[in-house]
Amino acid sequence: MTAAIDPTILHEVALTPPEYDRIVELLGREPNRVELGIFGAMWSEHCGYKTSKPLLRNFSSAGPAVLQGPGENAGAVDIGEGWAVVFKIESHNHPSAIEPHAGAATGVGGILRDVFTMGAFPIAALDSLRFGPLDQPRNRHLFGGVVGGIGDYGNCFGVPTVGGEIYFEDCYTENPLVNAMAVGLIRRDRLMRARAEGKGNLVMLVGADTGRDGIHGATFASVELSQDSESRRPAVQVGNPFLEKLLMEACMQLIKEELVVGMQDLGAAGLTSSTVESASKGGMGIEIDVAEVSRREQGMDAYEVMLSESQERMLIIVEPERQNDVLRVFRKYDLHADVIGEVTDTGRLVVRDGERVEADVPVGLLVDEVPYRYPEAHPSPERAAIRAQAIDLTGGPGPAEAFRRLLASPNIASREGVFRTYDHQVQNNTVVLPGGDAAVVRIKGTRRAIAITTDGNGRYTYLDPRLGAALAVAEAARNVVATGARPLAVTDCLNFGNPEKPEVFWELQQAVEGMAEACRELEVPVVSGNVSLYNDTSGVSVWPTPVVGMVGLIEDIAAVTRVGFTSPGDVIVLIGESAEELGGSEYARTVLGTVAGHPPRVNYDLEFRTNDVVLEMINQGFLNSAHDLADGGLAIAVAESCFAGGVGARIDQLKRGDLSPEALLFGETQARYLVSIDPGERRLAEVLATARAHKVSVRAIGVVGGDRIEIGEWISEPLADARAAWEGGLG
Amino acid sequence: MAGYTAEVYVVLKPLVNDPEGLVIGDGLRNLGFAGVKTVRSGKYLTIELEADDRAEAEQQVEEACQKLLANPVIEDYRFTVREVSAAT
Amino acid sequence: MAGYTAEVYVVLKPLVNDPEGLVIGDGLRNLGFAGVKTVRSGKYLTIELEADDRAEAEQQVEEACQKLLANPVIEDYRFTVREVSAAT
Amino acid sequence: MAASFGVVVFPGTWSDRDCFYAVHDQLHQEARYIWHKERDLSGLDCVILPGGFSYGDHLRCGAVASLSPVMDEVREFADRGGFVIGICNGFQVLCESHMLPGALLRNASTQFRCMPTNLLVENTSTPFTTEVTPGSVLRVPISHGEGNYYADPETLRMLEDTGRVVFRYVDGGGAATPEANPNGSANNIAGIVNEAGNVLGMMPHPERASDPLLGGEDGLEIFRSIVENSDRVVVG
Numbered sequence A: 001m002t003a004a005i006d007p008t009i010l011h012e013v014a015l016t017p018p019e020y021d022r023i024v025e026l027l028g029r030e031p032n033r034v035e036l037g038i039f040g041a042m043w044s045e046h047c048g049y050k051t052s053k054p055l056l057r058n059f060s061s062a063g064p065a066v067l068q069g070p071g072e073n074a075g076a077v078d079i080g081e082g083w084a085v086v087f088k089i090e091s092h093n094h095p096s097a098i099e100p101h102a103g104a105a106t107g108v109g110g111i112l113r114d115v116f117t118m119g120a121f122p123i124a125a126l127d128s129l130r131f132g133p134l135d136q137p138r139n140r141h142l143f144g145g146v147v148g149g150i151g152d153y154g155n156c157f158g159v160p161t162v163g164g165e166i167y168f169e170d171c172y173t174e175n176p177l178v179n180a181m182a183v184g185l186i187r188r189d190r191l192m193r194a195r196a197e198g199k200g201n202l203v204m205l206v207g208a209d210t211g212r213d214g215i216h217g218a219t220f221a222s223v224e225l226s227q228d229s230e231s232r233r234p235a236v237q238v239g240n241p242f243l244e245k246l247l248m249e250a251c252m253q254l255i256k257e258e259l260v261v262g263m264q265d266l267g268a269a270g271l272t273s274s275t276v277e278s279a280s281k282g283g284m285g286i287e288i289d290v291a292e293v294s295r296r297e298q299g300m301d302a303y304e305v306m307l308s309e310s311q312e313r314m315l316i317i318v319e320p321e322r323q324n325d326v327l328r329v330f331r332k333y334d335l336h337a338d339v340i341g342e343v344t345d346t347g348r349l350v351v352r353d354g355e356r357v358e359a360d361v362p363v364g365l366l367v368d369e370v371p372y373r374y375p376e377a378h379p380s381p382e383r384a385a386i387r388a389q390a391i392d393l394t395g396g397p398g399p400a401e402a403f404r405r406l407l408a409s410p411n412i413a414s415r416e417g418v419f420r421t422y423d424h425q426v427q428n429n430t431v432v433l434p435g436g437d438a439a440v441v442r443i444k445g446t447r448r449a450i451a452i453t454t455d456g457n458g459r460y461t462y463l464d465p466r467l468g469a470a471l472a473v474a475e476a477a478r479n480v481v482a483t484g485a486r487p488l489a490v491t492d493c494l495n496f497g498n499p500e501k502p503e504v505f506w507e508l509q510q511a512v513e514g515m516a517e518a519c520r521e522l523e524v525p526v527v528s529g530n531v532s533l534y535n536d537t538s539g540v541s542v543w544p545t546p547v548v549g550m551v552g553l554i555e556d557i558a559a560v561t562r563v564g565f566t567s568p569g570d571v572i573v574l575i576g577e578s579a580e581e582l583g584g585s586e587y588a589r590t591v592l593g594t595v596a597g598h599p600p601r602v603n604y605d606l607e608f609r610t611n612d613v614v615l616e617m618i619n620q621g622f623l624n625s626a627h628d629l630a631d632g633g634l635a636i637a638v639a640e641s642c643f644a645g646g647v648g649a650r651i652d653q654l655k656r657g658d659l660s661p662e663a664l665l666f667g668e669t670q671a672r673y674l675v676s677i678d679p680g681e682r683r684l685a686e687v688l689a690t691a692r693a694h695k696v697s698v699r700a701i702g703v704v705g706g707d708r709i710e711i712g713e714w715i716s717e718p719l720a721d722a723r724a725a726w727e728g729g730l731g
Numbered sequence B, C: 001m002a003g004y005t006a007e008v009y010v011v012l013k014p015l016v017n018d019p020e021g022l023v024i025g026d027g028l029r030n031l032g033f034a035g036v037k038t039v040r041s042g043k044y045l046t047i048e049l050e051a052d053d054r055a056e057a058e059q060q061v062e063e064a065c066q067k068l069l070a071n072p073v074i075e076d077y078r079f080t081v082r083e084v085s086a087a088t
Numbered sequence D: 001m002a003a004s005f006g007v008v009v010f011p012g013t014w015s016d017r018d019c020f021y022a023v024h025d026q027l028h029q030e031a032r033y034i035w036h037k038e039r040d041l042s043g044l045d046c047v048i049l050p051g052g053f054s055y056g057d058h059l060r061c062g063a064v065a066s067l068s069p070v071m072d073e074v075r076e077f078a079d080r081g082g083f084v085i086g087i088c089n090g091f092q093v094l095c096e097s098h099m100l101p102g103a104l105l106r107n108a109s110t111q112f113r114c115m116p117t118n119l120l121v122e123n124t125s126t127p128f129t130t131e132v133t134p135g136s137v138l139r140v141p142i143s144h145g146e147g148n149y150y151a152d153p154e155t156l157r158m159l160e161d162t163g164r165v166v167f168r169y170v171d172g173g174g175a176a177t178p179e180a181n182p183n184g185s186a187n188n189i190a191g192i193v194n195e196a197g198n199v200l201g202m203m204p205h206p207e208r209a210s211d212p213l214l215g216g217e218d219g220l221e222i223f224r225s226i227v228e229n230s231d232r233v234v235v236g
């Protein structure tokens, strides 16, 4: 039945001919150009989650502290004393590949907006980044641009960028991953929702003027990067953090004065998705007149206004009698605020340009009729073979040399050169600065604090997507626990390749299942997240890279614990048991040059008990430092605790058993921590007893002190040399 | 070799958002310059360089613009080159 | 009223050091542009304004430079003004 | 002794809440916010021009803010002897307003720097430093991309000769080495006062060193000095 629709038009809006037919069927007529653009955007992968939505139902958002799960601009969790934290993570991979500085900056802007759209004041930002190796100039350019863009946006906006992670692997060449997370704080009874409610209420567009930038951003993120992306380049948006800061302050004031009914930021697909989504959530319709929209450029038509992705804009729903109060607030900040329409009870999105009706579509068709795709899924046989490979240790350089190489590996080396370009202290709340396991941000006026981390090891998920995704959750939990926080909730960002490839869709399925399982087992609900597909360049997909953002709660800030050794003479204790697990390890990659083998196993029950032991000991005040074991294993954890404390260590009581020295030193067995304890005051005995009572293995392995890092018969490196190698690793 | 001075102008492409220009424009209007319509901000670089001849100097500057001085995704550039000291 | 375009150049005074210019110069030499001696970075502003006549336009821009666009402690400026649309 | 602080808020300022916290929550002094369009400074002993990115740092840091209505009043307030402390962007605003000499250029690295610094207090007789033990080194963080202090040689010499350099970046041992200079500032200068001594500009953030939980209280000594000297202020 297909009408004579030009395929190039369908390509522009990223719809298939059968999807077009479906639109005609649902509408009972052909859509006009504006309507087609609106369908294209709302049914895109980016807005409509047409491939991932069915999978996301695996995630559980149930939990006693959850105030808002997925479905709003960000999730929200109760942290006690009337406070809630609001958080979400989001990708900006495709824009960053095209223009790293602007792409990353607007990524930060977008996630901050999601948080303050909920009414929360942004109190922290994090960024999880993946690049190709730095010896290629293009990758260095992307790295520099992305880090610069993140810093420029966050620093100007005035949110502390307190953490994140950076990995370098070949698969991210040309397709870097840029995931930004933001956390906001709000009184729990003040949460704002993105609802257009109340017939006759005004629809206002506030913030930046609308320009031609970013048109088709949503569909852009829903296809592979190709030569063709070059020609879509005008889509690049330049963010304005100064304006966003004013917009945030104005929105905070609206909420404080209770002047708005609903609030929805403009992100992907701009005015289209914000009007459609808020109408849908409110169960209402919206009618707007694009002629009322303040423009940055002349001659824009309805199509362009509806699909513009100009940044720093917000849609607010206001009762008519509050209009003047709202205008007063925006005038204070010299911001535009246009009344562009009103809420109706028709359930339709009606777009006018002056008198002319440009679009008239039932909202339900745009939101509830998204044609889900269920692509074929099957595992890659080659991958299974790689996973089955044993790690061959013969020919390795010996532990001392391996230690030096690992310290200087870009995946392990000090990140200070990056985070000192981010303001990580503004707002005067950052208790544990970047460089530790998780950042800790205190909640002023209480004894409470939150710990925040992002984690996701692409090597593990490449080798075993299901296990790797679970390990990301486990590692995030340990990072949070090491500071003294109880894991509270998770946000996730699923970075995958083209899901039309059966092995990619299989990876996605597996990763979601693994992550969902780990979250259930470790009792951390998923409250928000984001999906980024089509991370492919020239047909090659990035490794499956699910990233976990986790927030934990510290009830008494006095208990906060850091990674650095504090006092010479303290006993160093290893909690947890090491196994012969070098599959997928940083050692195998950096020292042996192989990404293969089986990633470390996960044992949820053990993770849970181990975390309990560590939390209990931290709360008793027994630990002078705590650090989880992750990339590079025990040796790297020891080194990091030494660097952070500015003191050496001697580890001479390791029990090797039948482990290889490499596995003992660099293996990445899970559920392990390195802690240090004052040997006096019977603390050590208490710690050992507590661990054993929880059936967690524990062993005093050495002593803090001196100016060398000494581990058994294998490693004896001057602290200063080790530090220099570690500090120079990012070049 | 002779010495040349290149003046390079780098500006945002016409459709690209220019937050700096917006602030400067508002600032000027607030100061009472009511006639100011729009301001676009750009960079102005002065480069002293040596080259065998003018053609080579121009070609070097052209390449420098493409590789470093301008970001082709969002910026346009133009330049002039003039000789400042004769060949040695 | 007629429409004018002003092009304003703001540069650091010769004795003020210019970290940005130094970094760009190093960057160019690292890229292999061995002939590059020095780079000075400045601003290039394009202002669209309306004024009664050219003299008034020039006088407005002069004043704008003094009041806002340049900081006399560290910067020098110059500008050109051209008419783009005739009086209405 | 008690003092009343006014914390000026320009569009894009973000240290306002941190400064307010330092003087109000930590030192229990009176404090109020002053939006940049306001002109009422009555009853204040000290005006704080906080850090941030006023007007997005566009054109030049502090340039547009220096033209705000409130700055006319701040200038007059200072002329009448009120204390003014400009921190980070506030220092830039004071230079752009010509209430302090010199200018703050792009960091020599051209990069933003957020890190702790050591400040040698060179003059403990200003109203901002009387509570500091002479010769002591304060640990106060910086957070800026344009903190590279510049003044022409004559001005520099005058500042040095007249004790107007109040803070200098030094290493742990108190030496003003190039390595201890985080931004390329002339003579490692981190803060200066005006001729009358009642207007201070400094790039480091004392309000971020005002809480033992966050790694130190050295910055409070500066605010405490202001409080102790506030009886000298009679601008009304």
Ligand SMILES: Nc1ncnc2c1ncn2[C@@H]1O[C@H](COP(=O)(O)OP(=O)(O)O)[C@@H](O)[C@H]1O
Pocket (backbone or CB within 6 Å): A046, A047, A056, A059, A069, A070, A071, A072, A073, A074, A075, A088, A090, A114, A267, A268, A492, A493, A494, A526, A527, A528, A529, A530, A531
């Ligand atoms: N991987 C995921 N896990 C959990 N929730 C998700 C995931 N991906 C998306 N969501 C939820 O789906 C909704 C839409 O996400 P998104 O399109 O990124 O929102 P926005 O347009 O506000 O940026 C949000 O509530 C988000 O939290």
Ligand SMILES: [Mg+2]
Pocket (backbone or CB within 6 Å): A073, A113, A114, A117, A265, A267
């Ligand atoms: Mg949103």
